[in-house]
Ligand SMILES: C[S@@+](CC[C@H](N)C(=O)[O-])C[C@H]1O[C@@H](n2cnc3c(N)ncnc32)[C@H](O)[C@@H]1O
């Protein structure tokens with residue numbers, strides 16, 4: 001049975017491998033984008049805004065601090081240009097998007113006219129399903145702007161998401177979270193007043209020195225706030241700045257909770273959230289609406305063992321998945337702007353293609369807590385000894401139509417994902433984990 005928690009949470013699969021000079025492998029991308037697909041897969045459009053006003057100490061994302069309307073105006077123009085470049089390509093032009101996600105960073109820090117420009121551009125360039133889910137992420141201070149919220153409402157953005165992280169003021173100060181709990185109240189009030197009924201917050205546990213009592217304080221405050229859904233992440237420590245780590249070593253900042261405390265808190269959250277009326281609809285995702293949002297469903301292949309759903313990525317350091325290949329745009333905003341200006345798609349990293357594409361559905365099985373038996377090819381892509389061990393350890397059990405994760409299985413999702421990787425991907429995961437361990441403080445763009 002597993003004893004150590006695998007420290008990385010995977011959001012993308014197959015993994016990106018190697019660095020390329022941005023734009024240098026246009027050939028492979030052209031082949032993908034110029035292939036007419038008779039029946040395009042379900043699709044997510046992801047728009048990335050890599051800017052924040054401040055840098056929270058724990059954050060591993062490729063965030064830039066920019067103040068100044070010029071920077072945002074230039075970046076918005078590049079996003080619109082990239083959308084136009086993509087929209088012309090046969091593989092993109094034919095598809096209808098089921099969901100659009102504005103992520104970051106903090107998209108809410110864009111000036112309102114720039115957000116309007118982006119929404120106009122999305123509708124001009126792409127076909128959206130009539131019931132498409134449009135989500136907008138932000139940080140509480142800027143997302144509370146009624147003018148922005150009204151614009152989003154008018155353009156049928158129905159889902160809002162922001163980072164709350166914790167109600168514990170000591171932790172908030174420690175991590176230099178600049179938005180206050182008053183800002184959290186304000187954004188919630190304004191959004192509800194304007195008729196938003198799908199408000200998500202990000203919470204974090206496994207905070208330095210945290211125990212069940214402190215966790216319970218956060219859960220009690222969440223009960224009062226009554227959000228529609230909560231993403232409850234365990235804090236990853238690899239992006240922490242050197243100074244922060246040193247303070248943990250000297251005891252000035254309390255240590256990371258051990259694996260036993262992690263497990264106790266993980267179980268406690270699932271039990272307590274159920275009592276508060278939330279269903280655990282996916283790994284770390286709790287919802288009062290009873291289902292996982294379209295954004296996560298599509299990002300992770302489609303759900304229940306499906307691997308086909310695709311993501312079209314727009315923006316500097318945005319990640320996508322098309323025709324069996326994951327890719328990432330360059331994280332250098334200037335390079336991004338220049339390439340897009342020259343009409344070149346700004347892709348900087350690619351993955352290899354999987355020998356068995358169904359393996360993507362298997363790897364994302366722990367995210368959805370289940371795999372449908374109709375996806376037998378995905379199940380078969382998991383090494384037989386791993387599948388057998390999962391049964392022996394009580395991590396999975398069978399129902400007439402599905403294999404489900406048990407409550408114990410739900411505690412080991414990151415280990416299970418890694419064990420479902422095919423051999424080449426497992427090797428790639430080892431290489432990137434090694435790099436992380438050798439270079440603490442590195443910002444990988446994901447956690
Ligand atoms: C891209 S951020 C967007 C939220 C928004 N910028 C804000 O902070 O209000 C997504 C979420 O990732 C989570 N996150 C950031 N750093 C993390 C870490 N080191 N470990 C676990 N979760 C983390 C936080 O909960 C954060 O809200």
Ligand code: SF4
Pocket residue numbers: 051052054055056059060061063104105106139163
């Ligand atoms: S947690 Fe959110 S606000 Fe803080 S640095 Fe990361 S993306 Fe920006």
